[in-house]
Amino acid sequence: TQLLEQSPQFLSIQEGENLTVYCNSSSVFSSLQWYRQEPGEGPVLLVTVVTGGEVKKLKRLTFQFGDARKDSSLHITAAQPGDTGLYLCAGARGNFNKFYFGSGTKLNVKP
Amino acid sequence: NAGVTQTPKFQVLKTGQSMTLQCAQDMNHEYMSWYRQDPGMGLRLIHYSVGAGITDQGEVPNGYNVSRSTTEDFPLRLLSAAPSQTSVYFCASRRRLAGGGVGRTDTQYFGPGTRLTVL
Numbered sequence: 001t002q003l004l005e006q007s008p009q010f011l012s013i014q015e016g017e018n019l020t021v022y023c024n025s026s027s028v029f030s031s032l033q034w035y036r037q038e039p040g041e042g043p044v045l046l047v048t049v050v051t052g053g054e055v056k057k058l059k060r061l062t063f064q065f066g067d068a069r070k071d072s073s074l075h076i077t078a079a080q081p082g083d084t085g086l087y088l089c090a091g092a093r094g095n096f097n098k099f100y101f102g103s104g105t106k107l108n109v110k111p
Numbered sequence: 112n113a114g115v116t117q118t119p120k121f122q123v124l125k126t127g128q129s130m131t132l133q134c135a136q137d138m139n140h141e142y143m144s145w146y147r148q149d150p151g152m153g154l155r156l157i158h159y160s161v162g163a164g165i166t167d168q169g170e171v172p173n174g175y176n177v178s179r180s181t182t183e184d185f186p187l188r189l190l191s192a193a194p195s196q197t198s199v200y201f202c203a204s205r206r207r208l209a210g211g212g213v214g215r216t217d218t219q220y221f222g223p224g225t226r227l228t229v230l
Contacts, residue, residue: 002153009151033219042115042201042221043154088153097142097161098169099219101153 003027004091006102013079014110021074021105023089030092032065032072033099037086079109113137115222117202123228124192132187132225134202140220142205143185144169145177147198148224154201160185192229200225 007022023032031050035043047056049065049072056063060083062075076083089102118133136143144159146169156169160179174196176188185204189196202222 004153006153040224042203042223044221045218048218090154097159097167098156099144100170101146101155103151103153 002103003100004089004102006087006089006105008105009103010106010108012108012110015080016078017109019076019079019107021076021087021107022071023073023091023102024071025091026070027091027093028069030069030096032069032092033090034063034072034074035088035090037088037104043088076107079107081109081111083107084109115202115204115220117200117222117225119225120223121226123230124189125230126193128192129188129190130192132189132200132202132227134185134187134222135183136185136202136204136220137183138204138206138220139182140204140206141182143179144203144219145175145185145187146201146203147171147196148201149198157187157200192227194229196227197229198227200227 004023004025033048034046036046037043047063052067052069054065060077064073087105090099092099115136141162145157146154148154155171157171157175158169158177160166163179163182166177166179179185201224203219205217205219
């Protein structure tokens with residue numbers, strides 16, 4: 001069983017639509033990161049959130065860490081075809097030496 | 112500055128063969144790690160190292176060995192490959208703050224991956 005559950009697993013939307021991806025756990029994390037991965041490449045870090053309730057914005061992407069530091073969400077406004085990719089959340093526990101990844105959300109934005 | 116490099120990019124092995132996946136970074140990062148990525152499973156941590164001479168196990172260490180003799184290199188060894196080890200392997204690195212702690216906002220950089228098939 002995965003420590004972090006992501007939903008949905010797959011998402012196919014039209015350009016211009018909004019979407020939210022969820023990352024949930026029953027465990028508390030010291031920090032949580034979101035990555036984007038393109039086919040044939042390694043994940044690339046988008047953001048790190050460390051404080052319960054924290055909200056970070058990266059252009060059209062909004063990231064939120066739950067108050068209890070057990071969950072997180074990624075909201076994309078007005079999605080574009082360039083947003084297509086696999087989105088992964090990863091949580092660190094304890095001394096930050098181990099990161100636990102969710103299974104990922106595969107996003108396809110159609111023009 | 113090449114970042115994190117991995118070789119080979121693709122490899123096919125027969126059951127029982129051994130091989131070493133190479134990983135190198137030129138950012139002087141103390142922390143390095145190996146993950147495997149399987150469909151529907153995200154990335155799972157195999158082994159990690161917080162500095163030369165120091166390694167520890169991750170979530171799925173069985174069947175894999177590591178050593179860290181230099182800051183730059185962190186090879187992953189499969190002593191006797193099994194079909195269950197068919198996967199994409201990623202190496203990653205990040206810096207380690209003075210005093211032993213790892214910064215909660217440190218960026219973890221991933222290599223391009225090695226796609227391994229064990230027949």
